[in-house]
Amino acid sequence: MRVQPLSVVAPAPSGPDGVLDVPRRPAYRPLRLWAGRVPVLAVLAVLPLYGVWATLLATGGGDLAAQYAWAGFFARNPDSAYGLFWYGGTHTANYSVLSPPLMAMLGVRTASVLAGVAATWLLGSLLERTVARVPLWPAMLGALGLWANVASGRTTFALGLAFGLAGLLAVAGRPERRDRLTAGALGALLATLASPVAGLFLLVAGAGYLLDRRYAKCLVLCVPPVVVCASTALLFPFQGEQPMPAVRMLLPLLLSGAVLWAAPRAWRVLRGGAAVYAVGVVLTCLVPSPIGTNVERLAALFAPAVLLACLRGAAGSGDVRPSLWRVFVQRVSARQTSWWQTSLRRTAVRWAAAYRATARRITARRATNRRAGALALALALAASVAWTTTTTANDLRVTTSVPAWATHTGGVLAELERLDADRDRVEVVPARNHREAALFAPHAQLMRGWNRQLDVERGRLFYEGALDAPRYHAWLRQWAVGYVVVPDGTPDGPAEHEAALVTSGQDWLEPVWHDAYWRIYRVRDAEPLVSAPARVVRAGEAAVVLRVPGPGTVTVRVRYSPWLRAAGACVRPAGPWTELTVRRAGLYRLDSSYVSGPTDEDGCLPTEDGSQQDLQ
Incomplete structure (x- = not known):
């Protein structure tokens, strides 16, 4: 067989x-x-x-x-x-x-x-x-x-x-x-x-x-x-x-x-x-x-x-049943030894012919359906390719060209250093291509950067319709923003109202410097980054160095993290912010470390030399 x-x-x-x-x-x-x-x-x-x-x-x-x-x-x-x-x-x-x-x-x-x-x-x-x-x-x-x-x-x-x-x-x-x-x-x-x-x-x-x-x-x-x-x-x-x-x-x-x-x-x-x-x-x-x-x-x-x-x-899909019927009919047709076998053969041939006719109709209908399905599938394929290519082309169109303000940052960075902006937080109005997020990050604590999830969570007012001056002013004070910087370029979508509001002039915003590419505004009544009587010596990208005149507790307007620590002090949450408790006057460095890990339950980190820190 x-x-x-x-x-x-x-x-x-x-x-x-x-x-x-x-x-x-x-x-x-x-x-x-x-x-x-x-x-x-x-x-x-x-x-x-x-x-x-x-x-x-x-x-x-x-x-x-x-x-x-x-x-x-x-x-x-x-x-x-x-x-x-x-x-x-x-x-x-x-x-x-x-x-x-x-x-x-x-x-x-x-x-x-x-x-x-x-x-x-x-x-x-x-x-x-x-x-x-x-x-x-x-x-x-x-x-x-x-x-x-x-x-x-x-x-x-x-x-x-x-x-x-x-x-x-x-x-x-x-x-x-x-x-x-x-x-x-x-x-x-x-x-x-x-x-x-x-x-x-x-x-x-x-x-x-x-x-x-x-x-x-x-x-x-x-x-x-x-x-x-x-x-x-x-x-x-x-x-x-x-x-x-x-x-x-x-x-x-x-x-x-x-x-x-x-x-x-x-x-x-x-x-x-x-x-x-x-x-x-x-x-x-x-x-x-x-x-x-x-x-x-x-x-x-x-x-x-x-x-x-x-x-x-x-x-490449197909139906194999017609081929099986063809084999069956061929085998039955090959046997012609008696009248009943001949009758059976003729009946089988008639059934096979009827089956083939039905199969042809079904195959034609399936072919039509396959052609329609293939057309719909091809349209879906074309839509997916067009979606990917247009999205990529738009991204490249926005991000490839380097605007003049991105290549002329020496003046604005020097002025921020002269203004001691590293003791406050700086709001740089986001541009469409977000280059400022990388250009300013090593030099100042930016209020915003380029992370849409955090931008929505900590700047929700920019995503809730028209932005008004009182809400924006309150937001700047809440986050201890001392300076607002505006580039001479196209702002990001959620920052369009912010750029227009800042450049239109506000009583609580004082223009302090500008060139052909950048403008700097001082927030007149800015909330300090550290509560009195402490003051900030330097607010960097990884640490805040502050001077505390005596024992007590001060609030640092940095979002609390269990990884924050300060040698010789206790670090605890105070609502969304960070609270620093010290036993004596001195310089303290609030930072984080994978090696040291998160602080213990009371947030205290001992030090051999008290509260005095090596600022090197």
Whole structure:
């Protein structure tokens, strides 16, 4: 008896981590030439783009300003757990645990290119393993999406993606083994340490495995991000909100719905992940959180590659039942030994003819439906590609050109030094490209910087409609802002009213200096950074040095953190601020340290020489 080949009797499932854990061979013999070369070709295709970006487009604007600020802060203060250069205080770990040291050691542009190229290779390898029909073109689209992420300046997220794809590659499309699961868990851990958003997206993949009842793979992808985020929230308290307007849900929901509709049923992990992602998008819009519009990134980066893989997979699907009927009829027709066998043969032939006619009608209807479905899928693919390209083009248009005010900062920095602005907090009205966040961070404590979550949480008045003078004045006093600086450029969207209000003139704002690029205003009745009778000697990016004339308690208008400490003093919370209690007069340095760790329950830190500090 001749055994039918597997491809006729029961087609092996294909697709991202399909039912079988053994990867399928390519469907067509000529395409086997590409085996093992997809990641290499994808990397070679985008290497020139990375070269153009690193040499011509990466000028330090936009999200790159935040990367440069954090990398510079770590390079100058590697032991500081709490940065005072933005928003009255923020933990480095709330932004990223791994990316500041990596960017400080490698350089921001080098780290960006290495992360993007590594992620491209890993994504190509992942698609080559899990997509049977020509994974090269989906890998190319995915490579372009990863380059677009780097071009927009998201180095921290690019590092997280590289680690996350490495963890996913370790477990996807393979039987569960201890070494592979360990590698997957390590990748998920490093991804979350590099970028909490990347760790969040690994939860989507883990949820897909959970719905497919692959519990070990689900655990190795989900447990490390949850542990890292929970530990970070416990050790480094953080409050912030990323806005997410309802209209921003449309494209992510459209693309996740397209993946759900177009992906073959055998691609259960992918379909489950798309469904979980759609639910997450809705919850992110309804529940304020630090995630907000960051949830769009998964769809923007990977939807084009996934939809193209679905489109090509749908094009290769077919029905094998007509071929089985053809074999049956041929075998029955070959037997003509008696009248009843002849009658049976004729009946079978008539049934087969009727079946073929019905099959042709069904096939024609399915072909029409497939053409309509392919058209809808192609439109969704075009929408996803257009979304990514237009967003990246807009980012590059805003951030690539270097305005004159960004290259002429010597005068304004010298004047701020002459005014002793390092004893107060300085509000630099945010520009559209946010270069001021990195330019001023080493020289003054900025009230604002470039972190949208903290900007909303600590400057909510800028996001609640028209800004009026009394509220703005009260906000400046609340945060102990002594000087307001305005660049001669386009302000950020939420700062437009602020720039207009400052430049229009206010009784409580005194113009003290200007040149062709900058203006400085003094807040006449500014609240001091430290309550009387203490006074600030210097307020730097990592520490506040203050002089206390005698025993007592003073309030420092720095957001309290359990990592803040001062030798010879007790540091405790006083509402949102920090309270310093000393036993004798002297100089005290309020700073933070990973080595020393957070202070004890009463916030006291002893010192051998009393309260006198070594200010070197």
